[in-house]
Amino acid sequence: MSSSEKELRRLARRLLETEVVQLVIGYEESEVGVRPCFIHKPQEAERLVWNPECRLNLARYLRDLKDSRVGVVMKGCDGRALVELIKENQVDRRNVFIIAVECNGVYKPLKYGSLRQERQISEYCKRCEVRLSPIRDYVIRSDGFAFNNASDNDEKPLNWLSIFRKCLRCMACIRSCPFCYCTECSIEGFKPALVHKLVDTMELFTFHLTRALHIVGRCVECGACESSCPVEIPLTRLYRELNQWFKENYNYIPGLSLEQAPPPLVFKERDRT
Amino acid sequence: MTLLSITDEKLRIFVRELFSKRVLFAPVKRNGYFEFSRLSNPEDIILNYTNTRLSPKRLFLPQRQLLFKYYPKKGVTQESEEHSNAVLFGVRPCDASALSVLDSILLKLPYKDNFYENRRRETIVISLSCIKPMAECFCNVFETGPIRGTGEDLTLTPVNKVFIVEVRTPRGMMIVEDFGKLFTEAGREILEEYKILIREAVNEMDRRLRIDKKKLIGLEKEIGEEFFQLNAQRCIECSICSFTCPVCYCFETEDFLEGDHYSRFRGWDTCVHPLFTKMASGLDPRSTKADRIYHRFCHKLSRIPLAFNTYGCVGCGRCVSLCPTGIDIKEVLEKWG
Ligand code: SF4
Ligand code: SF4
Ligand code: SF4
Ligand code: SF4
Ligand code: SF4
Numbered sequence: 001m002s003s004s005e006k007e008l009r010r011l012a013r014r015l016l017e018t019e020v021v022q023l024v025i026g027y028e029e030s031e032v033g034v035r036p037c038f039i040h041k042p043q044e045a046e047r048l049v050w051n052p053e054c055r056l057n058l059a060r061y062l063r064d065l066k067d068s069r070v071g072v073v074m075k076g077c078d079g080r081a082l083v084e085l086i087k088e089n090q091v092d093r094r095n096v097f098i099i100a101v102e103c104n105g106v107y108k109p110l111k112y113g114s115l116r117q118e119r120q121i122s123e124y125c126k127r128c129e130v131r132l133s134p135i136r137d138y139v140i141r142s143d144g145f146a147f148n149n150a151s152d153n154d155e156k157p158l159n160w161l162s163i164f165r166k167c168l169r170c171m172a173c174i175r176s177c178p179f180c181y182c183t184e185c186s187i188e189g190f191k192p193a194l195v196h197k198l199v200d201t202m203e204l205f206t207f208h209l210t211r212a213l214h215i216v217g218r219c220v221e222c223g224a225c226e227s228s229c230p231v232e233i234p235l236t237r238l239y240r241e242l243n244q245w246f247k248e249n250y251n252y253i254p255g256l257s258l259e260q261a262p263p264p265l266v267f268k269e270r271d272r273t
Numbered sequence: 274m275t276l277l278s279i280t281d282e283k284l285r286i287f288v289r290e291l292f293s294k295r296v297l298f299a300p301v302k303r304n305g306y307f308e309f310s311r312l313s314n315p316e317d318i319i320l321n322y323t324n325t326r327l328s329p330k331r332l333f334l335p336q337r338q339l340l341f342k343y344y345p346k347k348g349v350t351q352e353s354e355e356h357s358n359a360v361l362f363g364v365r366p367c368d369a370s371a372l373s374v375l376d377s378i379l380l381k382l383p384y385k386d387n388f389y390e391n392r393r394r395e396t397i398v399i400s401l402s403c404i405k406p407m408a409e410c411f412c413n414v415f416e417t418g419p420i421r422g423t424g425e426d427l428t429l430t431p432v433n434k435v436f437i438v439e440v441r442t443p444r445g446m447m448i449v450e451d452f453g454k455l456f457t458e459a460g461r462e463i464l465e466e467y468k469i470l471i472r473e474a475v476n477e478m479d480r481r482l483r484i485d486k487k488k489l490i491g492l493e494k495e496i497g498e499e500f501f502q503l504n505a506q507r508c509i510e511c512s513i514c515s516f517t518c519p520v521c522y523c524f525e526t527e528d529f530l531e532g533d534h535y536s537r538f539r540g541w542d543t544c545v546h547p548l549f550t551k552m553a554s555g556l557d558p559r560s561t562k563a564d565r566i567y568h569r570f571c572h573k574l575s576r577i578p579l580a581f582n583t584y585g586c587v588g589c590g591r592c593v594s595l596c597p598t599g600i601d602i603k604e605v606l607e608k609w610g
Contacts, residue, residue: 032409035599038506056597060509112409112517112594113307113326166304168327168336171546172511176597188548198337198527198540228597230326230513232305 004101004140005050008073011099011138012045015071021097025061026073027054033109036061048073050140052107052121057081057224059178062091069095075103077222079133080255081178084218086135087262090181093135100136103128109227124223124236134256158237164204166231169197173225173235174211179218186210208238216242217264220255276467277438277449278459284429284436287455289315291360295397298332299362300325309361320431323407324365328519328591332361333372333392336516337540340388340526344534360397363429366422367412367589369400371519373424377581379522397448402430404470406478409590411603413478414486414610417587420471430467437467482603484610486584492575492609496567500608505563507598508545514569514592514600515543520585523549544568570605 012024016039026048028037034053039045050073058072059081074082079100085091105125110116132139174180174187187195187207195210196203219239226235247253250263279287291297292315299318301310306326312318341351376393379386403410403419412418421428426445430437437459440446449456459467515521525542528535542549545565551557559565573585586602593601 030599030601031603032593032596032599032601036507038503061506111306111326112407112591113322113324115302115305115307168512168516168541170512170516172509172513172597175509175511193527196527196529198525198538199529199536200337224597228509228511228513230517230595 002050002142004142005048007140008050008099008101009045009048011140012039012048012071013042015097016040016042016045021069021071023065023068024048024071024073024099025058026050026099027056050101050142052105052119055106055109055122055224055227056176057178057222059085059091060176060224062096063178063181066092066095069097071097071099073099073101074133074136075101075106075222076130076132077103077128077220077255078178079135080130080220081222082133083135083255083258084220084262085178086258087265088218093258097138098133098136099138099140100133101140102142103131104142106223106227111230122223122227123234124221124226124240127221127236127240130256135258158234160208160238161205163233164208165201167204167208167233168231169204169207170230172228172230173233176224176228177215177219178222178224179215180211186214208235212238212242215239217246217250217252217262218254219243275440275446275449276459276464277440277456278432278435278463279429279438279456280435283455285315287452288318288362290452291362294358296357296359297362298329298359309364318363320363320401322363323405324368324403324410324589326591326595327517328368328371328589329361329364330368330371330375330519330522332359332396333375333389334522334524335540337538338388340537340539342534342536357391357395359395360399362399363401364398364422364425365589366400366402366418366420366425366428367410367587368519369398369422369425370412370415370417370587371424371589372398373422374520374577374581374583374585374587375522376424377583378577381581397427397444398425399427399429400425402428402474404431404474406474407590409594410588411478411482411590411606412588413475414482414484414606415584415586415588419474419478422587430470432463432467432470435463437463482606484606486606486610489574489584489606489610490578492605493571495609496571496605498563500605501563501567504566504600505561508562508566508600509598510545510547510562510565511597512541512543512546513595513597515545516541517591517595518586519589519591520573520587544572566600570602573602574605 015021024039027034028047029049057078059078086093105121107119108122195206221236223236252263297312298309300307300322301317307322308325309329341349343349379389400422406419426442428439523542524539526539528537550559577585
């Protein structure tokens with residue numbers, strides 16, 4: 001067990017014993033790999049782990065826990081997502097105790113029937129510049145693992161049309177994203193049916209462009225969508241391009257501070273309608 | 274059943290011959306994982322693969338499928354399906370067995386699925402036994418692998434540089450007769466090795482997970498509320514577990530106006546989706562995530578067995594490996610099996 005893991009468990013235990021929080025959300029190791037876990041009792045804190053398999057962005061769970069005080073393990077990108085969720089009134093800052101863990105990148109998942117056998121740092125982590133959550137109540141420094149920052153990003157243009165044809169429409173990208181919280185998703189809705197589910201593969205393009213437009217300027221490139229995707233669609237590549245366009249036009253990078261207002265939420269007279 | 278053998282070289286000829294006569298679907302390397310694909314070159318085929326990321330059920334129950342068109346003047350017309358006369362080559366035993374599970378369910382009268390039946394009838398299935406099961410696999414539990422499945426026409430098992438060919442159906446017999454000169458009768462020594470291989474492969478997997486699957490019939494009553502609450506907390510309600518499952522067969526339909534006619538499509542749907550049981554009135558008999566997870570496990574492990582006398586899981590391990598939140602059907606088996 002690494003010393004950061006030890007510190008994490010000790011902290012979680014204290015938080016629950018002293019009733020600062022009622023629940024700690026973190027990651028645990030199971031037979032099938034690392035997965036999110038919900039710790040209610042101090043003695044269960046021993047289940048917590050922290051390593052480069054801790055992929056899923058836990059901020060998505062905080063939206064449903066509006067009335068309880070929750071401690072949550074946050075990587076840099078997770079914390080950035082939380083910043084935006086707080087500004088969008090989806091999470092109350094006062095209810096969350098942020099355990100910020102210093103992140104050195106997470107591994108690409110090795111899934112069923114993969115051609116690759118060796119572990120690799122995710123592409124989106126190589127692009128990341130924020131390793132520690134911008135908002136935090138406690139900081140845990142990492143010691144156990146490190147990766148070299150040498151970016152071997154393959155930035156050649158992608159043929160999105162053929163890539164999206166692989167999509168199963170399983171919705172895992174939407175369901176794992178902290179920002180997809182609409183109670184009636186426009187992609188899934190029936191009244192009206194904007195994106196047809198079964199009609200043809202071009203609808204998949206509409207699906208993905210709609211989603212991209214709904215999260216541009218909000219997406220923190222945490223990669224939860226991409227790492228959940230069963231057919232390995234490099235979604236963050238698309239969102240990153242849109243985010244860069246957003247930054248050039250609106251001078252805004254999502255998730256860096258609680259003070260800076262997100263452009264989509266602000267009305268300016270010079271905005272075109 | 275008849276046991277034959279074929280050498281590696283002759284197997285290649287067999288594949289080329291099949292390719293020249295039929296539409297051939299076989300495992301290839303693509304997009305970073307193995308997948309079943311319609312071959313354009315028989316040399317692309319991979320025989321030492323683990324298993325395909327997506328199950329071959331999509332060839333029988335496509336992700337989206339046109340059922341019929343309706344013209345106000347002409348009435349209903351049905352399109353003929355493109356890949357008739359296909360062969361699915363090298364499918365893993367678990368996935369082949371999933372087809373026999375689907376047969377028990379979808380071909381049962383009075384609600385026979387004609388679209389499925391047509392594709393099933395048109396497609397020869399040749400399976401390839403697993404010598405090295407993956408960590409996720411638990412086909413031993415349902416006796417759907419690792420050597421021999423239940424839904425295939427021919428079973429190929431690599432044994433000591435040749436392949437043992439087991440003929441499983443009359444259709445399988447016909448193919449073997451068509452290519453008679455490629456196959457030879459399996460010698461006694463090699464059959465001995467084959468038997469040992471089967472025994473060892475199963476023993477090896479039994480050491481990892483072994484249960485009494487008959488007990489699962491009582492799952493609905495015995496399974497505790499707490500287990501589902503714990504899993505429901507984690508589940509993000511994507512549809513990965515069912516869309517990648519070789520057995521899950523639920524579908525929905527959609528009508529679409531195209532110029533002068535309506536088209537009716539059908540495609541995958543799943544019980545883990547929050548809208549699956551929601552009715553127009555707003556009533557929802559499975560309204561919570563825990564209800565839906567409970568249903569998924571019980572349907573596979575006790576309701577399908579009660580209604581169709583077969584299990585709704587073949588132990589391929591896809592849902593276990595691909596679930597983004599680590600929800601694991603093996604935990605149910607370990608606890609209640
Ligand atoms: S997770 Fe991947 S396959 Fe699923 S809907 Fe999103 S892009 Fe498509
Ligand atoms: S779109 Fe993907 S990368 Fe962006 S915030 Fe959502 S889950 Fe993270
Ligand atoms: S794949 Fe996992 S998270 Fe997704 S619906 Fe199934 S059980 Fe839930
Ligand atoms: S339930 Fe899971 S392990 Fe069982 S057949 Fe379906 S995908 Fe495979
Ligand atoms: S579950 Fe069994 S049959 Fe399927 S791939 Fe694994 S070992 Fe082979």
